[in-house]
Amino acid sequence: MPRVAAIDCGTNSIRLLVAELTERHDGTFDLRDLHREMRVVRLGQGVDSTGKLAPEAIERTRVALVDYAVAARRKGVEKIRMVATSATRDASNRDEFFAMTREVLGIEAEVITGDEEARLSFTGAVGEQDPEDGPFVVVDVGGGSTELVLGNWDGQRADVIAAKSVDIGCVRITERALKSDPPTPEEIAAADALATQVLTEAFEQVDVSKAKTWIGVAGTITTLTAVAQGLTEYDSERTHLSKLSRADIDRLTVDLLSVDHATRAANPVIHPGRVDVIGGGSVIVRALAEQLAARGGPTELVVSEHDILDGIALSLAAS
Secondary structure, three states, X not given: OOEEEEEEEOOOEEEEXXXXXXXXXXXXXXXXXXXXXXXXXXXXXXHHHHOOOOHHHHHHHHHHHHHHHHHHHHOOOOEEEEEEOHHXXXXXXXXXXXXXXXXXXXXXXXXXXXXXXXXXXXXXXXXXXXXXXXXXXXXXXXXXXXXXXXEEEOOOOEEEXXXXXXXXXXXXHHHHHOOOOOOOHXXXXXXXXXXXXXXHHHHHHOXXXXXXXXXXXXXXXXXXXXXXXXXXXXXXXXXXXXXXXXXXXXXXXXXXXXXXXXXXXXXXXXXXXXXXXXXXXXXXXXXXXXXXXXXXXXXXXXXXXXXXXXXXXXXHHHO
């Protein structure tokens, strides 16, 4: 049973999954988690305005990667795959970043396209779902981009019907529109308009009216459900497969946008690296719910802790 490591480096966070692959009789694979870890490094700091990765952001990422490499070696990992998404796609100095990752990990990190990011997220998200609840629409709200994917799951393999990635995420929308603390009504209206405008492109290419179940992945969405449940500490067993109604999403968004940084920081389930961007993330989730409702799609959100990391790890089974 080979051990693999998956690393997902996004605009806001970098995450590690070390897992054991087990082959089924039909040639597909199951994952057994050995270690999961997340750090907020804000690699996408200022990329939207400067077009470059900040030196201090690259250094924060390097420090995390050094520790991840040690963890992978200690767990006896045989294969590693690292993917980099929105921030590095947009950066003019990304070669500097990849020289650093090559030095630390001894492998080439990959810049994946938004569509590949969407497909990997879908594969990771649907693994525990009942195939009868499909088709599924999976959304991955990241720091710099949001992925929308429609597909089916037969209990063994994922079949993606349509996928689209667009350049709106919790960091990007915060840097563009939500500058005050707390944001003003005018800023919130601008953020709403921006989210709706950018997400429309995704919904025009992904027919969500065919979907029966809406699944959300990544830190913005898992944080929202932890806040909604009033948890006193983050508990992935409580957040995984929990549900948020459209009314829940509306209430959370209003609440998070109406308080200042210090009030959000006092909530024990909001990671310090998400405190300043969780309001922007909630705006995107609210816009997703509105467009799903307008287009005849499902509006109850099923939250999954399994996402692109699981998809990356499963991809190593075929390599």
